[in-house]
Amino acid sequence: MSASPESLTAWAAARRAELDRLFETRLATPADGDPGHLLEAMRYSLLAPGKRVRPLLALAAAETVAPVDGDVLLACGAVELVHCYSLIHDDLPAMDDDDFRRGRPSNHKAFGEATAILAGDALLTLAFDWIAEAGERGSRPQHFLAASRALAQAAGAFGMVRGQARDLGEPEPTTLAALETLHGEKTGALFRAALVVGGCAGGAPPEALAAMARFGTAYGVAFQHADDIADEEHSAHAAGARGRLEALVADACAAVVPLGQRSERLVALARALAHPPE
Amino acid sequence: MSASPESLTAWAAARRAELDRLFETRLATPADGDPGHLLEAMRYSLLAPGKRVRPLLALAAAETVAPVDGDVLLACGAVELVHCYSLIHDDLPAMDDDDFRRGRPSNHKAFGEATAILAGDALLTLAFDWIAEAGERGSRPQHFLAASRALAQAAGAFGMVRGQARDLGEPEPTTLAALETLHGEKTGALFRAALVVGGCAGGAPPEALAAMARFGTAYGVAFQHADDIADEEHSAHAAGARGRLEALVADACAAVVPLGQRSERLVALARALAHPPE
Numbered sequence: 001m002s003a004s005p006e007s008l009t010a011w012a013a014a015r016r017a018e019l020d021r022l023f024e025t026r027l028a029t030p031a032d033g034d035p036g037h038l039l040e041a042m043r044y045s046l047l048a049p050g051k052r053v054r055p056l057l058a059l060a061a062a063e064t065v066a067p068v069d070g071d072v073l074l075a076c077g078a079v080e081l082v083h084c085y086s087l088i089h090d091d092l093p094a095m096d097d098d099d100f101r102r103g104r105p106s107n108h109k110a111f112g113e114a115t116a117i118l119a120g121d122a123l124l125t126l127a128f129d130w131i132a133e134a135g136e137r138g139s140r141p142q143h144f145l146a147a148s149r150a151l152a153q154a155a156g157a158f159g160m161v162r163g164q165a166r167d168l169g170e171p172e173p174t175t176l177a178a179l180e181t182l183h184g185e186k187t188g189a190l191f192r193a194a195l196v197v198g199g200c201a202g203g204a205p206p207e208a209l210a211a212m213a214r215f216g217t218a219y220g221v222a223f224q225h226a227d228d229i230a231d232e233e234h235s236a237h238a239a240g241a242r243g244r245l246e247a248l249v250a251d252a253c254a255a256v257v258p259l260g261q262r263s264e265r266l267v268a269l270a271r272a273l274a275h276p277p278e
Numbered sequence: 279m280s281a282s283p284e285s286l287t288a289w290a291a292a293r294r295a296e297l298d299r300l301f302e303t304r305l306a307t308p309a310d311g312d313p314g315h316l317l318e319a320m321r322y323s324l325l326a327p328g329k330r331v332r333p334l335l336a337l338a339a340a341e342t343v344a345p346v347d348g349d350v351l352l353a354c355g356a357v358e359l360v361h362c363y364s365l366i367h368d369d370l371p372a373m374d375d376d377d378f379r380r381g382r383p384s385n386h387k388a389f390g391e392a393t394a395i396l397a398g399d400a401l402l403t404l405a406f407d408w409i410a411e412a413g414e415r416g417s418r419p420q421h422f423l424a425a426s427r428a429l430a431q432a433a434g435a436f437g438m439v440r441g442q443a444r445d446l447g448e449p450e451p452t453t454l455a456a457l458e459t460l461h462g463e464k465t466g467a468l469f470r471a472a473l474v475v476g477g478c479a480g481g482a483p484p485e486a487l488a489a490m491a492r493f494g495t496a497y498g499v500a501f502q503h504a505d506d507i508a509d510e511e512h513s514a515h516a517a518g519a520r521g522r523l524e525a526l527v528a529d530a531c532a533a534v535v536p537l538g539q540r541s542e543r544l545v546a547l548a549r550a551l552a553h554p555p556e
Contacts, residue, residue, distance in 0.1 A: 036447025038435060089399060094391035113372035114446050117395065118439050121367060124399065125434035128406040132427035141419035148426060149410035156403035157316060161396050168392050169314025 008268040015059050016052050022077050023047055026126075041111040041119035046084045048104060054190060055080045057219065058198030060265040061212045064256070065202030071134035075147055075201035078127035079194045082155050085123040086190075088116055090164060127151060131197070140203055147200035154193030159185055180221065188220030195219075207258070212266075214255035219270055222248035226273045249274045286546040293337050294330050300355050301325055304404075319389040319397035324362045326382060332468060333358045335497065336476030338543040339490050342534070343480035349412035353425055353479035356405035357472045360433050363401035364468075366394055368442060405429060409475070418481055425478035432471030437463055458499065466498030473497075485536070490544075492533035497548055500526035504551045527552045 027043045034040055058076035062068055068076075091098040091106040092113065099109050108116035128148055135144025153159055163185025173179040195216035199209045225245040229238050252270040256263040305321045312318055336354035340346055346354075369376040369384040370391060377387050386394035406426055413422025431437055441463030451457040473494035477487045503523040530548040534541040 035440060036443030036445075038440060038443035038447075042435065085399075089395060092392075092395065094395060114370075115443065117367060117370065117372060118443050118446075121363075121399075121402065122435035122439040124402060125430050125439065128426055129430035129434060132423045132430060135423045136420070136427060141423050142414065145410045145413045145419050145422060145426075148406055148423075149414060152403050152407035152410060156407060157320065157400035161400040161403065162313060162316060165314030165316035165393065165396050167314075168396075169316075 008265070008272060011265065012052075012056055015056055018073060019052055019055055019077055019080065020047065022073060023080075026130075036118070037111060037115060038118055038122060041107060041115045042123055044110060045088050045101075045107050045119065046081070046123065048102060050080075050102075052080060053223075054083050054194040057191065057216070057266070057269060058194040058201070060269055061195045061198030061204070061215075062202030063265055064212075064259045064262040065199065065204045065208065068202075071138055072198075072201045074130045074134040075144065076194075076198050078130040078151065079190070079197055081123045081127040081130070082151060082160075082193075083190060085120040085127075086155075086160055086164075088120040088123070092116060095164070095168065124155070127155075134201065143200040143203055146209075147197040150193045150196040150200070154189035159189035159193075160187075163187075163189070183221065183224045187224060188217060191220035191223060192216035211255050211258055215252045215266060215270070218248045218252035218255060219273070222252060222270070222273050245274055286543070286550060289543065290330075290334055293334055296351060297330055297333055297355055297358065298325065300351060301358075304408075314396070315389060315393060316396055316400060319385060319393045320401055322388060323366050323379075323385050323397065324359070324401065326380060328358075328380075330358060331501075332361050332472040335469065335494070335544070335547060336472040336479070338547055339473045339476030339482070339493075340480030341543055342490075342537050342540040343477065343482045343486065346480075349416055350476075350479045352408045352412040353422065354472075354476050356408040356429065357468070357475055359401045359405040359408070360429060360438075360471075361468060363398040363405075364433075364438055364442075366398040366401070370394060373442070373446065402433070405433075412479065421478040421481055424487075425475040428471045428474040428478070432467035437467035437471075438465075441465075441467070461499065461502045465502060466495060469498035469501060470494035489533050489536055493530045493544060493548070496526045496530035496533060497551070500530060500548070500551050523552055 023046050027039050027046065029039050055076045058079050059068055062072045062076060087101060088107045090096050091101055092108055098106050100106060107119060131144055131148045131151065135141050163182055166182055167186065173182055192213055195212040196209060199212040204212065222245050225241040225248065228241050229245065249270045253267045256266050301324050305317050305324065307317050333354045336357050337346055340350045340354060365379060366385045368374050369379055370386055376384050378384055385397060409422055409426045409429065413419050433439065441460055444460055445464065451460055470491055473490040474487060477490040482490065500523050503519040503526065506519050507523065527548045531545045534544050
């Protein structure tokens with residue numbers, strides 16, 4: 001029996017609240033102050049209202065293996081730190097030059113360019129701090145090294161940063177294959193890593209991790225198509241994208257069938273892409 | 279019997295060559311190209327002539343425990359990636375706005391601001407990739423998690439990034455204590471982390487790691503004083519700095535006495551600060 005939309009919504013709300021508490025606690029200003037408003041700038045972007053899609057996917061992957069404890073939450077939260085850093089740096093004047101992000105001034109408009117660059121650097125660095133901290137406390141250090149590596153590879157010179165460099169440095173992609181390469185680097189890599197980080201943090205065995213990675217890859221492409229459908233500018237492509245979206249959601253769900261009933265949360269998250277609640 | 283200056287020079291030259299080979303191999307452009315010149319920009323700064331002080335300290339720390347293998351080299355090389363990222367981002371127009379770095383155009387002058395920001399992001403991320411990779415292969419994952427955490431803490435919101443935010447956001451420090459806080463964050467934290475990363479990669483037990491960390495902290499402050507002495511602008515302070523430098527070098531050497539004869543390389547590196555060869 002799969003999870004009902006209501007239970008997915010309630011689960012997601014509860015997990016989002018846990019993530020927000022984690023972020024607020026960890027980025028609180030210490031007694032010796034906040035020179036240059038660095039922590040304030042980090043909080044400004046990290047605690048902005050958001051769907052927390054990536055850490056929720058990581059938590060759902062972890063839950064296929066074990067109950068979520070504080071260390072699993074910390075490792076899954078690290079995925080959101082990397083997402084948040086990438087938004088801050090992508091918005092910079094030298095990059096996409098966006099003055100607004102979800103209706104609020106972007107980080108550099110609110111805090112200045114220097115602080116925005118530093119806030120991004122600090123969020124990226126903190127992600128690896130959290131995964132290492134969670135791994136040091138537990139009894140499965142190898143799993144957390146694997147999580148750290150998956151996240152670094154998704155974020156770095158052959159993942160998100162490469163995608164951003166390609167986007168800035170090359171002409172607009174003109175073929176579907178070129179467009180999917182770009183999306184795979186810019187956004188897909190982190191979805192895949194979210195699943196691997198969550199699976200590793202939960203303690204998944206290799207075959208289960210491979211299934212989760214396949215789910216993450218399909219989810220990432222599906223997410224992009226769902227985004228295109230929601231975006232009216234691309235409405236000419238919406239019909240084709242709808243069919244491709246349904247197929248990718250089915251691929252994602254099929255990948256985690258071998259994980260059994262505990263994969264129901266992942267399945268519900270994938271289905272919600274094609275059929276958003278409310 | 280302590281190492282002669284000649285043997286230190288030869289050792290350092292051999293280790294630098296190994297590091298350069300590592301950097302060249304790992305940052306080679308793959309068959310599918312280098313979109314946006316990202317890897318070229320990373321190589322431009324990472325392979326610029328440099329003393330490699332931080333990875334040499336890490337390697338000397340590792341050598342107090344075990345012979346250096348490829349994984350130890352990889353983890354110690356990660357320290358230089360973090361140093362290199364910090365130079366690229368610090369030079370940006372929004373930060374210190376430096377057009378030159380050691381007589382060559384700074385990264386953003388050579389490649390543009392966007393690519394420089396991305397090259398820094400990618401180098402920082404790669405450091406955690408390398409430490410995780412080295413740890414995944416070996417039989418002491420816990421040590422490499424500790425290395426990753428030490429590096430993240432030195433680099434992040436309570437280390438180097440905090441120092442840079444303080445430098446940009448607050449008035450010039452007017453007391454020695456305030457100046458040493460700033461230097462401790464901006465440069466000292468990474469020296470200390472270099473020792474801990476090297477010690478962890480080598481497999482040092484907790485007491486030895488603590489001794490290495492003390493060495494790194496003293497070395498970091500000593501390095502700053504040596505820098506001030508070399509810098510003619512600060513010649514008024516040079517006499518006081520010289521006495522403080524000698525004392526800090528002695529502190530650093532005393533910290534690693536319990537490690538026995540294998541600490542001779544660390545001792546020689548510290549002494550070279552007060553009495554540079556040639």
